[in-house]
Amino acid sequence: MSMYGQQIAETIIQQMGGASRLKAMVGANSFTYGPIDYRGFTQPFMAFKFKMNPKIKSLRVIYEEGKDTYVMQFLGRTGKVLNEIDDVYCDDLINIFEQTTGLYLRLF
Numbered sequence: 001m002s003m004y005g006q007q008i009a010e011t012i013i014q015q016m017g018g019a020s021r022l023k024a025m026v027g028a029n030s031f032t033y034g035p036i037d038y039r040g041f042t043q044p045f046m047a048f049k050f051k052m053n054p055k056i057k058s059l060r061v062i063y064e065e066g067k068d069t070y071v072m073q074f075l076g077r078t079g080k081v082l083n084e085i086d087d088v089y090c091d092d093l094i095n096i097f098e099q100t101t102g103l104y105l106r107l108f
Helices: 002-015 019-026 090-101
Strands: 029-038 041-049 058-064 069-075 081-088
Touching: 002 029, 002 041, 002 058, 002 090, 029 058, 069 090, 081 090
Parallel strands: none
Antiparallel strands: 029 041, 041 058, 058 069, 069 081
C-alpha cells in the first residue's frame, strides 16, 4: 500500500490547497501517511500537525475506498479524537477544516 497510500496522501494534500499553503497558513508539519484500521477495514490515511489552535493539534484524513469519501478526525495534544466527521467529499475538505478549527486555508 506504500506507493498507493502515498498517492492518496498527496491527492488529499492537493485537495486541501497543497503542502506549501498548509505550511504557510496553519504551520502544518509532520506530514504522515499509511494504512489504518477503521471500522473493520484497512484504509489509507494522511495526517499532519498544525499550530494556532489551542485545542486541536492535528488532522487525520482517512480515505474510505468503498464509499469514495473521507473521514476527517481532529485530534488533541494527546492524540485523542476530539471531533470526527464522516462522508466528506473532496471539495468539502477545506470548508470543514476551516469551520472546525477556526483557521483559514485561503485568503479572501
